[in-house]
Amino acid sequence: MANFSKSNVPQFSMDVYQNEYLPEGGREVNAIVTVTATGGGTIGSAVAAPHLYAPGQGPSAAVAIMVDCSGSMDYPPTKMRNARDATAAAIDTLRDGVHFAVVGGTHMAKEVYPGGGRLAVADATTRDQAKQALRKLSAGGGTAIGTWLRLTDRLLSSADVAIRHGILLTDGRNEHESPENLKAALDSCAGRFTCDARGVGTDWEVKEVTGIASVLLGSADIVADPAGLAVDFTQMMETAMGKEVADVALRVWTPVGTTIRFVKQVAPTVEELTDRRTEAGPRAGDYPTGSWGDESRDYHVCVEVPSADLGREMLAARVSLVVPQPDGTTQNLGAQGLVRAVWTDDMVASTSINPQVAHYTGQAELAQAIQQGLDLRKSGDVDGATAKLGRAVQLASASGNADTAKLLAKVVDVVDAAAGTVRLKAKVAEADEMTLETRSTKTVRVKK
């Protein structure tokens, strides 16, 4: 399955940022683990310039685009036209040799191209045929996203490729199947392909779209104006074409007596991974991270260790990266990070907080404050919402998260950002509120 040629696998490196010093009796160890992948088979950055792969040299990949074709896509009619154009733009971004398909989604899933349960192989001819087929797309029917995902899984698994990726576009709520059906579909697809999810317009459910991207380890975003779809689809496909290795897992080993409090991705977005652990031998567990191109991500690992005497040192966690192989073994990607605990009576050492840990603790709280604030606002709790969104403004301002600060300023009137004093705006555009909610988990890195 993972038959990627060696030259395409990027080099992974890992850096650990922590204050390893604990006071007497101290038990909680926090560390930020930065994972960076560089120098795959691409010339320069794959994400910025995927076409720089020499012909036929890119990693083998299969991509499916799921386009919402429910009745609401015709209101306004430009929505369907923009979706068609965006899909065409994404198809133009496909590298030659990549397997692909287009799925039309309503209350059921339909193969738009190439059909027959197969995938097409991208070249000039198939790209033209696919764009012809897009003209047949018409709006009509309901929305059952689980069926789209299951069809995509069947199509993608028909090819023996390294990278499997989906792009999903919806404009409405998942009304024609139960939430349980969607969840079951997501669970069966998790780990089999990655998927970016986009909501177009403002009639879709933020938690549905972010939930899909979260389980399938892709990105989620809002495209409030359908005219922006083509640019967004092109970017998404460029990123997908830059992926070089799939199914990478963060393996965390901890010694006897330790408890993992949490493991979460904290950059570029906050993604809780604690409950997604699969056991991997004695005291080790794997946390899924999906597929990687040339990119860098940060993880926050928090473990509780048994207290030891002053002067003692122990390894609190050993972090590495693995790729499961079809034969049940795993390939170790080489990079390793050690999270340590050292007990000291030097109060200056044990009470200082590592700047990276402090920063990402704040970014995680920022995401949570936005989500809680918006939920309270919807439920009519003005005081609660004001407090939470005020705290979010304060955190975004202090940490230099300018994008999130701007989005917050469209939902609240900021009186004093440093103090977190805000007033809820009387009137908020639905698109602004949904944008804030969808992008609440985006973080910025520490100012170095």
Added chain:
Amino acid sequence: MPPAPALAPDGNDVPTGSPGSPATGVQFHRPPEPDEYPLQAPDPRVVTDRPPPAEGIKLCVACRAGRVDSDGYCETCGHAQPRERDHMEHDAGPVAAVSDRGLRHHRNEDAFSVGCTALPDGSPAVLAIVCDGVSSATRPDEASLAASRAAGESLLAALPRGTHPQQAMHEAIIAASHAVNALADEPATAREHAPHQNAPACTIVGSVVTAGLLVVGWVGDSRAYWIPVDRSSPPARLTEDDSWAAQMVAAGLMNEAEAYADERAHAITGWLGADAYELEPHTASFKPDRPGVVVVCTDGLWNYAEAAGEMAEAVPLDAAVRPLHSARVLVGHALDGGGHDNVTVAVLPFPAPPMGAGSA
């Protein structure tokens, strides 16, 4: 990762009180009470009496159940294994030194060197250097090691050439200072994520003993004491700390008790390192009229025997002929007192015994 075998080092039961899973032999939970961790490296003589557990496999000294990985941590309990510098002993015949991590610090930042040589006239000279790394600076352990080595080598080269021992001591401290300054130019190792970024620094104290002369030299607050063999004659401290407390007392602003009770007492006002204001090596020569020993030590010891009389009480009566034993006893005195700091002690007899007449 393969499961760790539950090997007992000497064939006895694994001293955990919690049977491992029979399937893997791995201990899955900790006993309710914490394990008794040995506080320092086991005595090497005890270790050699035991059969090795298995070819090439090192067992963890903390849990005695896990194997030690290539990074020096236990594969079961995660504990770091004792490092070479956690406990060091050197018996150079008439002179010996012992250094220990102590009970509160996570690494030993002290270092020493001891040696014997001959003056041009063939008479013996015995020397000891003790250094204490400054914890608030980067890589204090490297600073103390570089300084003690450089000073020791300088003395071993200068004394046989006929350099006066006091001049040789002065030059040795200068050489040690250059060695520490040179560290500031090197990049810190990747592991060192210390919150401090000061240049590496350490104290130094040394002594040279010949047939008729006792020389000491120092910078910082490590000390040398004179303890006569005949305990009815008075012992003495031979060095004057470069410390806040000592300066307060010297300036007449406080009495000794007040000064040493202050939390600033141990702030040192002189050290070796690239950021030292100006280097002022102190040296002094003595001609004792009776036999005795010189105890050269870091504050890890003298915090528990500050006055010369207290030190004399801690030094064994046969110190002049059993220097290694005496150094061990003195380290033990500091550990019994709480071992709050690294402890390093060197013991030299006066007069320097003729060559080949060292202790057994």
